[in-house]
Amino acid sequence: MGSLWSVFVQGLSTIILLCCGVETTALERDYTRPGPGRIILTQHTDSSSFPQQVHVSAVGEYMRISWITDDQSMPSKVEYGKVPGKYDAVAEGESSRYLFYLYLSGKIHNVKIGPLEPDTVYYYRCSGVGDEFSFKTAPASLPVEFVIVGDLGQTEWTKSTLAHIGMSDYDMLLLPGDLSYADWHQPLWDSFGRMMQPYASTRPWMVTEGNHEIEALTFFGMKPFIAYNHRWPMPYEESGSDSNLYYSFNVASSVHVIMLGSYTDFESNSAQYKWLVADLAKVDRSVTPWLIVLFHAPWYNTNTAHQGEGESMRKAMEALLYKARVDVIFVGHVHAYERFTRIYNEAENSCGPVYITIGDGGNREGLALDFDANHKYANLSLFREASFGHGRLRVIDGKKAHWSWHRNDDSVATVRDEVWLESLSSSSACHDGTKLKDEL
């Protein structure tokens, strides 16, 4: 049944792509990728009542626990506590399921638990049955360590990336889009959720959408992001956003993280743009010295893959982020690693953000191998390499952070690039909080 479904959906997808030009651009079609990586299908071998695909995401002082049961009668309930096997608190939440053409999802549970103490391990159990999980909350103050990785997929390469991520501790994972590469084939979302569970159930995973999350079937009246929005709800309402496709949150009282959407409206009259203006205006850099932004399609990119795809968003939003003195912008989409200098308006600018492409998580499409040595941004690019891996941003204090890129095509994760970053909030030449607020 699974293979028949796969053949049907892939055939349907091809017809739609050919007829209607959904999602795939001329640039993507022209790009010749290296051979695909082997997809790992992660099966569910327990009973239908057994919780699966468990992942957690931070919601202020709370944690949202998300999981799926095939059994529709299982309750949306989380028992939790600070001692293994001893649950002195319980919280109930909500559930949903969705229909995607012929596929009907399992029961998707979402429960917020808390308020929780910072930097504390909690043990929890979902739906009153199954395995015990645990996670650690982020610290209340710096230092804090982020893992950042995009374009994950579920291949042998993904497995290697995840293993390297798991080798050393971190507080929160940030993912700038392209999660499962299900591409309309919904069982792959389930397989992805199972593969991520050992990692995503133990630390908050905060994600934003990439092009592989769109999955629109407009011909059949199916809107974009159906699976993504059901399976990976993020704290958008808590940050005043009206969409799961863009939101923000604070970490360790000192880092404001903004997740933007490359595949929803971003022009100056859009809801996303207006929300971003309001969100930036609320950030007091004397209290929250670090401001980092993630989205999917890069604005600066010297790889031959995906050239120009982020250009309209750059033209719409770059000035706004520059005025806000964003420290670093992380993107994915290009399956390689690239770090730029500080940039504004296509030129080096000491008050602009550092741009980092980290779309090398391990997707099935392979690496984007070709960088253009003569690209107009080549002089702004400080390090670039087409290898799978992940990044780590360790924010030490209000001024300093350490960025490192860990390549994983070696048997052990190797630090191939690293740099110390200084927050623009500590630069008197770049930052005048009062004036910036007025400009926004």
Ligand SMILES: [Fe+2]
């Ligand atoms: Fe992408």
